[in-house]
Amino acid sequence: xxxxxxxxxxxxxxxxxxxxxxxxxxxxxxxxxxxxxxxxxxxxxxxxxxxxxxxxxxxxxxxxxxxxxxxxxxxxxxxxxxxxxxxxxxxxxxxxxxxxxxxxxxxxxxxxxxxxxxxxxxxxxxxxxxxxxxxxx
Numbered sequence: 001x002x003x004x005x006x007x008x009x010x011x012x013x014x015x016x017x018x019x020x021x022x023x024x025x026x027x028x029x030x031x032x033x034x035x036x037x038x039x040x041x042x043x044x045x046x047x048x049x050x051x052x053x054x055x056x057x058x059x060x061x062x063x064x065x066x067x068x069x070x071x072x073x074x075x076x077x078x079x080x081x082x083x084x085x086x087x088x089x090x091x092x093x094x095x096x097x098x099x100x101x102x103x104x105x106x107x108x109x110x111x112x113x114x115x116x117x118x119x120x121x122x123x124x125x126x127x128x129x130x131x132x133x134x135x136x137x
Contacts, residue, residue, distance in 0.1 A: 074104060 017025075082100035091099060119125055126133050 077107075078104065 078100040082103045083096075085103070086096040086099040089099075120127055
C-alpha cells in the first residue's frame with residue numbers, strides 16, 4: 001500500500017462505452033474467433049447436432065407460439081394485476097415501477113421451485129438415489 005502524499009490530482013476515468021461500441025467490439029471478436037476456428041470441432045458439433053436432434057417445423061412453430069403466449073400472459077398480468085396491486089399498496093413511484101417485475105420473478109421462481117420439488121420428492125424419478133439415471137433411456 002502506498003502512503004498518501006497529499007496530492008489531490010483528479011483521477012481520470014475511462015468513459016463508459018455505448019451499446020454501439022459494445023456490439024461492434026463483440027462482433028469483431030466473435031467473427032475473428034469464427035474465422036480462426038478451422039479445426040476446433042465446429043463441423044463435428046454441427047454434424048452431432050444434425051445426427052441427434054430431430055426438430056420438426058411443427059416443434060419450431062410451437063416454440064415460437066409458446067414464447068409469444070408467455071409474453072402475452074406476462075403483459076396481461078402486469079397490466080391487470082401487478083400494476084394495480086402496486087397502486088393499491090400506495091408504493092412510491094420508483095418502487096411501483098419496479099414492483100411488477102419483482103412480482104413476476106416471484107411468480108416464475110415459485111412455479112419453477114414447486115415443479116422441481118414435485119419432480120424430486122413426489123414422482124417416481126430417482127434423482128437422489130441414482131443420479132446417472134437421468135441419462136438412461
